[in-house]
Amino acid sequence: MSTDNKTNMFPDSSDLIEEILNKYPSKVAKKRAKSLVTNDPEIDQEIQSNIRTIPGIITQRGCCYAGCKGVILGPTRDIINIVHGPIGCSFYAWLTRRNQTDAGPDGENYMNYCFSTDMQDTNIVFGGEKKLEEAIREAYEIFKPHSIGVFSTCPIGLIGDDVHAVSRKMKEELDINIFGFSCEGYKGVSQSAGHHIANNGIFKHVVGLNNTDPGGKFKLNLLGEYNIGGDSFVLEKYFEEMGITLVSTFSGNSTMSQFENAHMADLNAVMCHRSINYIAEMLEKKHGIPWIKINFIGADATAKSLRKIAKYFEDEELMAKTEEIIAREMLEVQATIEDVKSRTEGKLCMMYVGGSRAHHYQELFGEIGMRTISAGYEFGHRDDYEGRKVLDSIKIDADSRNIEELDIVKDEANWRDDLVAKKTSLEDKGYGFSEYEGMMPDMEKNSLVIDDISHWETEKLIEYYKPDIIGAGIKEKYVIQKYGVPLKQLHSYDYGGPYAGFKGAVNFYNDIDKMVNTKIWGLIPPPWKNEPELVAKMADTAY
Amino acid sequence: MLLRHTTKDIKERKSLTINPAKTCQPVGAMYAALGIHGCLPHSHGSQGCCSYHRSALTRHYKEPIMAATSSFTEGSSVFGGQSNLIQAIDNIFTIYEPEVIAVHSTCLSETIGDDLTQIVEKARDGGKIPEGKHVIFCNTPSYIGSHVTGYSNMVSGMVKLLSKSTGVTNDKINLISGWVEPSDMREVKRMANLMGANFTLFPDTSDVVDAPQTGSYEMYPKGGTTIPDLIASGDNKATLAFGKWATEDAAIKLENKCKVPFEATELPIGVRATDRFIMELSKLAEVGIPEAITAERGRLVDMITDMQQYLHGKRVALFGDPDQLIPLVEFLLDMNMKPVYIVSGTPGKKMHKRLEELLLPTVPEAKFQNGKGADMYLLHQWIKNEGVDLLIGNSYGKYIARDENIPFLRMGFPILDRVGHSYFPTLGYMGGLRILEKILDLIMDKQDLESSEPEFELVM
Known part of the structure; x- marks a missing residue:
């Protein structure tokens, strides 16, 4: 695939979608059609997601x-x-x-x-x-x-x-x-139901058991960060340097004691919206602690997120410290980008993973000049694609109805009036709370958004777009590499990382550079491929 | 310490398994099915089973592992999974065009009582199985046996649903392969070819889960036993099943169904188990044992005689599956090593009996257990009470090995953190050389690392 030479725009993908759907039995085609959307960031588009996987289609999803x-x-x-x-x-x-x-x-x-x-x-x-x-x-x-x-x-x-x-x-x-x-x-339609059930269980049985003040001037919970490859360790260092007390992380590098104390924080910063937004919502309803969406995947995203957290606490010293960290860390980030970008600029990537990673990692690829031509979630909901503004319009089907919604009541003894007031005053100044815009508004026009991608669709996409790299999971890894296309595992990071924060961004740029520029792909065709005489001789003796 | 809560103090456990030395049936069925050419395995249950099994096999082989699932929801769990499976069969043949779909059940579909025979019949009647294509299936309830049982059940399923007898006997034998690596299946074929045997090997995962990088993806690689060969297995003159836990049931079923007589041997690991395998093969295929095989055997025995001093009396702990552990224990004993602790989560009284026969004469202090209560936690506790010089098992052993500073040989399933097992065999005499080389490397590397400077040696 290539982009339009004049406009540098992605091509319209309707031919591709048609070719994909043509292979399917008609009922399947009808159903899948609603989960494949040619993106237009300027308009509101609906994508079908968080619905049952079609039996036999070969899905990435788990349980x-x-x-x-x-x-x-x-x-x-x-x-x-x-x-x-x-x-x-x-x-x-x-x-x-x-x-x-x-x-x-x-x-x-x-x-x-x-x-x-x-x-x-x-x-x-x-x-x-x-x-x-x-x-x-x-x-x-x-x-x-x-x-x-x-x-x-x-x-x-x-x-x-x-x-x-x-x-x-x-x-x-x-x-x-x-x-x-x-x-x-068998509950729900994917891992997502399990996230919700886990959130409910921890909230009901653990959060709030310990009222001890964790101490410190600025108290934060980090939600939806799982310390894959040491991501949380990177972030913990920034918070420590900023003088922020990390009360709990759900659930990377965590303990039950931290969860018990989580309601003593002043702010919830939500990293993976899909897997943990329930706890953020419940902590606000029960204790009045507001939440914000942040993202530490990508250097710019990290800088923005750290600033947003600092701004919340309205403390000059904290904000100055934050700027100092950002300025210091960005030196290495920029130097690496300058080096790596010359070899990665303009390359194409696709990502089919998770419920937030397919969005977050577009930032990292973008920073080294790589464009995301197609992306989708494995178990995302419409709000993860289209933003929380569609929450009220999502129809609750039989599979979602079976997952309990906890009835949360205000805890008068542990209610944070101060934080409620703070939220109102900050909102008046344009500070956004409880917001997530979703993935689609951040993607380019004509990029192809696919929910719960099937193996067949993956094959067609590779043929059509000829991407330089794909981000997905272990089950896809060697399938895609057999095509001669490198696959970056975005669940396990291919046993590398960390990829969060500034240090993580540098690691990621370098790892992607290695993957898309490794010499081995060039060695796939044997040198005798174009020498039919040699091939014939060998074939004769071998059989 | 990685396993910091493991202590010497062994308390009896009746209900809690800690660090299992087995997993559940369906993954074995999925692996066996990959040994049929043009086959797409199918998991009749929740999505998670299929996803977990594909992930485990993918991590072990670093190769594409394709399989589909019936994607049960709460509704299908209540009303039965028939419509899911029929829909899946239709979708798979339409979209992915395999020659055969190999369905295995899960604890979910077993518990609700889905009848695979009836559902597949219904799919056939409804025209969902194209002319010339096949659907085979087996029951693999996760709450019985282990992953080895699942492998065995799928191999039996091949016999039950494909093998046919026309009444005319072929001058060919069946080699039914136990759960071994593609490298091992390739090695068995090499040995059999060297002996001039005429055979069908099934299942055969070589050229399936060790496919070369060509720049183009083949959903159904060139390897695997073909459907015509599987059908014709009922006409072959005899069967040699190697790896009893994984294959004996299929051999019995083939004898009952098509009157093909069989011998079942242990996996050809080490000197004597390979000797027995080669002699059975020679007898059943009616071929002689060539000098080349005798020479391979000689090389293995030669290396053992040369390196005796590094092996003699070394205490070894092992965990894994009966088919591997039994001949491996015999091999270690033949090298004068001491297999002192052995656990396998796979049940079966025969294992205990066979290990008794092997161990009591020379290593009466050995502790061994399989089935209930035989987990890696128990093995680790035994090691804490009296140490060993070598640990052999799948990748999960690395936690024990590091905590206790024990040289660790990876063998078994799954191997998640090293490569090579799919390319270099451990079966046959050549496989024996590889096991021996690895053991010696581990023992001698430790000596090199830990010997004092005056004692450090160049020549060993």
Whole structure:
């Protein structure tokens, strides 16, 4: 693919969309058509998302359990997460996400362990509640953990084991915090349902348990940052230098004690809107703590986000310190961009990942002159594409209705009138709260937005656009590289990173430079490819 | 310490598994299905199962692993997954055009009682399976057995739904492969070809999950056992099934269905298990054992005799699957090493019995357990009580190895952090050389790293 030479505009993708849909059975084509949108940032466009995946289509998506246990609860180190079900569910979520954590030399850390009730057929027939009870007791006796979480899997939901009742009973018996999650894999339509269920569970059972003032002048919660490849460690350093107390992070490098104290913060900064906006909303409803959307993926985005946080606290010294950090860090950023951009400028990328990463990483690619010709989420909702302004118009279907919405009431004893007043005064000065514009307004005209992309669509897109790099996950990695197109894993960073903050941006520019400019792609055709005589001789002797 | 909460103090656990030495059935079924040419595996359950299994296999092979899912929702879990599967079959044949779809169930579809036979029949009656195309299936409830059981069930599914007997016997044998790497399947074919055997190997993942980089993606790479070969397996004169846990059931089913007699051997790992495999192969295929094979055997025995001193008496802990562990233990014993601790999450009393036979005469102190309670946490606790010189198992062993400073040989599934297993075999005599080379590298590297300067040696 190339852009129009005169205007440098992306081509209209309607031919491509038609070709993609032509292959599908008509019902499938009709359904998929609503999830493929040729973008126009100037107008409001609707994209179908957060709906059921079509059976057999080959999707990237995982399940509710993966979103709950794997994504949200996985990165917290001082909780024993017991998966109630057959062995596989716990096995596959064992150390397969790269959430780093720093427990110090002797802090509690169960993240390297895998706990399961390993349900057998007799348990499925006769019920597994007794086994779960005993497993919780054994975990307590061996480890004496701070807390225990219990995760329900598909067959558990079907046979009707009540993980909540068992958790309540054992909490009483053992006198530590124990709570359950009904995150059976069949709930909802993707990991997204699991995020919501996890948010609800932590909010109900953990947040607000400890009213101790965490201390400090500026108190912040960082929401939706999972410390993949050490991202949180980078950000923690900036906050420390700025004099900001990071009360809790949901949930990179986190502990249950931090969550218990989260309602004592002055501001919630939301990184991954999709996975954690529920907690931000609930903290505001219950305690009056406002939230803002920030993004630490991209150097400019990091600078903007740090400034936005500093501005909230309305403190001259803090703002000056922030500018000092930005100025200092941008030196390396700019020097790297200058070097890398000469080799990356004008190259094309595509991204199909997550519920915010496909948006955030466009910033990073943009900083080294690379253009995003197509992008989409694996489990995003319409608000992640089109902005929160469409929230009220999203129809609640049967799959979403099954996910509980907590009824949050104001906590009079821990209500922050001061923050409510602060929000109003800042809003009057044009400071935006509770806003997320979504991905589509940030994308170029004619770029192709695709929700829950299928393998077939990926193939056609590669043929049509011939991108220089694609960002997706492990399942896509080697498929796409077989085409001779490098794939950057944006869940696991290909075991590199960190990519957050200024340091992370520098790492990312360099990694992308290496990937798109590595010599190996040039070695794919063997030198005898164009020497038919040689090929013929070899073929003769080989067979 | 990475596993800082693991202590010496072993408490009995009845219900809690910690750090399992197994995973669930469907991933094995998915892997086995990839060994059929032109096959798209299909997971009949929630999306997460398919996603997890594809991810695990992709990380292990660093290769495309394609599979589809029935994408169950809460509704399908209540009303049954029939319409999801029929729709999936229709979509897969229309969009992805495989020769065959290999469906396996999950704990979800098993618990609600979906009947795969009936659903596939309905798909056929409804015209959703194009002429000349196939849908095979097997039941893989995750709450029975382990990933090895799932592999076995899919291989049995191939026999049950494809093998046919025409009444005319072929001068050919079936080689039914246990759960091994594509490199191992390639090695078995090399040995069999060297012996002049006429055979069909199934499943065969070589040239599927080790495909070359050509700049173009092939959804169905050239490898895999073809459907005509699988159908004709019912006419072959005999079957040699290697890796009993993964293949014996299929061999029995083929005998019952098509009267093909069989022998089941252990995986040819090490000297004696390979000896037995080669002799069975020679007998069933009615071919001689060529000098080239004898020479390979000689090279392996030669290296063991040469390097005896580094191996003798070394204490080894192992975890993994019965088919690998049993011949591996025998191989270690033949090298005068001491396999002292062995765990496998895969159940089956035969494993315990076989290990007793192997270990009691020379390593009576050995502790071994499989099935219930046999997890890596227990293995680690045994090691904490008395240490070992070598640990062998899948990538999860690296946490124990680092905490306890034990040289660590990666073998088994999954290997997530190293490459090579898909390219270099551990089966056969040549595979034995590779295992031995790796063990020696580990032991000698440790000696080089830890010996004092005066004791540091050039020649070893």
